[in-house]
Amino acid sequence: MRSIEVAAPGMLTTLQDLGRHGSRSSGVGPGGAVDTLSHRIANLLVGNPADAAALEITLLGPRLVFPQGAWVAITGAAVGAVVVTLEGRSIPVPAWHPIWVPDGATLVCGPCAPHGCRSSLAVAGGLDVPLILGGRGTDLRAGFGGYQGRALRAGDQIPVAASLRKPPADRDGVVVVPRTAPPALTPWPIGCPADGAMPPPIRVLRGPEFEAFPAASRETFFSDTFVVTPDSDRSGCRLSGKALASPTMALSEVVVAGTIQIPPSGQPIVLAADHPVTGGYPRIAVVATIDLPRIAQAPPGLPLSFVEIGHDEAQRLLRERARTLRMFTLGSEYLR
Amino acid sequence: MASRLLTIEPLGDACLVVRFGTGVDAVTSRAVAAATAALTAAALPGVVDIAPTFNTVAVVFDPHQADPRALSGAILADLQNLNSGDPTPGTLVEIPVAYGGDDGPDLAAVAAHTGLDSEELVRLHTTADHVVGMIGFAPGFPYLLGLPAALSIPRRPTPRTSVPAGSVAIAERQTGIYPRTSPGGWHVIGRTPRAMFDPHRDPPALLRAGDRVRFVPVTGPVRSGERIR
Numbered sequence: 001m002r003s004i005e006v007a008a009p010g011m012l013t014t015l016q017d018l019g020r021h022g023s024r025s026s027g028v029g030p031g032g033a034v035d036t037l038s039h040r041i042a043n044l045l046v047g048n049p050a051d052a053a054a055l056e057i058t059l060l061g062p063r064l065v066f067p068q069g070a071w072v073a074i075t076g077a078a079v080g081a082v083v084v085t086l087e088g089r090s091i092p093v094p095a096w097h098p099i100w101v102p103d104g105a106t107l108v109c110g111p112c113a114p115h116g117c118r119s120s121l122a123v124a125g126g127l128d129v130p131l132i133l134g135g136r137g138t139d140l141r142a143g144f145g146g147y148q149g150r151a152l153r154a155g156d157q158i159p160v161a162a163s164l165r166k167p168p169a170d171r172d173g174v175v176v177v178p179r180t181a182p183p184a185l186t187p188w189p190i191g192c193p194a195d196g197a198m199p200p201p202i203r204v205l206r207g208p209e210f211e212a213f214p215a216a217s218r219e220t221f222f223s224d225t226f227v228v229t230p231d232s233d234r235s236g237c238r239l240s241g242k243a244l245a246s247p248t249m250a251l252s253e254v255v256v257a258g259t260i261q262i263p264p265s266g267q268p269i270v271l272a273a274d275h276p277v278t279g280g281y282p283r284i285a286v287v288a289t290i291d292l293p294r295i296a297q298a299p300p301g302l303p304l305s306f307v308e309i310g311h312d313e314a315q316r317l318l319r320e321r322a323r324t325l326r327m328f329t330l331g332s333e334y335l336r
Numbered sequence: 337m338a339s340r341l342l343t344i345e346p347l348g349d350a351c352l353v354v355r356f357g358t359g360v361d362a363v364t365s366r367a368v369a370a371a372t373a374a375l376t377a378a379a380l381p382g383v384v385d386i387a388p389t390f391n392t393v394a395v396v397f398d399p400h401q402a403d404p405r406a407l408s409g410a411i412l413a414d415l416q417n418l419n420s421g422d423p424t425p426g427t428l429v430e431i432p433v434a435y436g437g438d439d440g441p442d443l444a445a446v447a448a449h450t451g452l453d454s455e456e457l458v459r460l461h462t463t464a465d466h467v468v469g470m471i472g473f474a475p476g477f478p479y480l481l482g483l484p485a486a487l488s489i490p491r492r493p494t495p496r497t498s499v500p501a502g503s504v505a506i507a508e509r510q511t512g513i514y515p516r517t518s519p520g521g522w523h524v525i526g527r528t529p530r531a532m533f534d535p536h537r538d539p540p541a542l543l544r545a546g547d548r549v550r551f552v553p554v555t556g557p558v559r560s561g562e563r564i565r
Binding site: 022023026028029132139141143144205207208250251258259277278283286288311315318322 | 345346347348349350351353358360372384385386387388389390391392394396399400403404470471472473474475476477479515516518533535536539540541544545
């Protein structure tokens, strides 16, 4: 059995896939990669199915030893990865490309800043952990799934499934495969502006309680700027700004990733992959699926604003993204 | 019957919520349970999950696989002939609870608030018919309806940072059971050794929406890690 050894785990590195669906009635949320787009692309780049289990890196990347050579790809926030070979040579490798890591080499990942806060690291063959309730991702809140139901620690040995993809001709060297991506994917549209500039507004749909909010709150929500706070995590992106007065809810209601709740503090919470299945705070808006990866990458300190779009526009944007992803999938078929 | 009462509203672009009015009552619960069963059996294309709440059923779909307008029509068609008039009653589940002491640190405070003594409080809680309104908050956490009005109490002003797994707690007109040690704002009156959630069990949650629950008093203390599956 091939495996990867964790020399240093990074800040919060977990095994994730595209989510665990079908158990919400038991209170089990979807989990999975927060930035599903980066996850898909990382897998496609190494010839895996888009939903294979891969590593999700948070803020600071891990140091991983590869006893056996493997194809890997890092997407999302660039982590300034370097491959250190057995002979001690350090070779910087780019994100968004298939990379061959030779036998015995170490992959050293740095901080995600300033271009985002999460990266996906896929290995050809996929990480081989048991399927639990239809998912391989780590549920940190409930303590199951992924690698022993927890974030990675130094000394962990992560099993890797067999890959059909052949090693390169020069299997002792570090190989970077040139990528033939459609123009729309270069530069990748989810990155945060490097200079700290205001990114384009996050596109949202009206939430079920939108009309119940005072007019002043509705106006402030769309006209003001909110800053991502450091207590954001896999369950949600927490924002700070002018407090929004909110109505009270009679009952807890269902929530999904992207739901923007306004708790009594008046400070918005944008729910992410590890959200509970229900919530008791009014839902002013829901982030359109197209922009979930952008929220996933928003680092603490980033200013954000919101703009309303309609359901037809949300659908049109998704169809466009699907076309781009299909082209990308076709383009990466040769890797299998 | 239900088709006249229900509405369908979107929650973002990847979820439709079928709503059965705004109240919480037995008729609504039966409609929700029947609709959950019907939509689960229908296995509509693109639908990835069906989640019941007190008075809604959420239909979560992959927006790349399903169009919300078409899906909305399919849901209405499936629920057109919903028969929620004569459902089978929910399964009765007995939950052993050690009340008070270290297992129920808030029992005395609840007694003081309600003006009842501890014995009367436990008697009321164990003789009431509780019904699972929904599972939420955390994997396996049941929101139980049916807390007697005499036991109604607002949430704690400040949530506890750590409530032990198995804690049985009350707030407003509901009882909840914490499946895993977690923060919590309800008043802890006792503790059960039963495992509320086990990801390797099918279904993983001990209770499901619509189940009936009877609490059975046992003598404590419930030790951490003690589990009855």
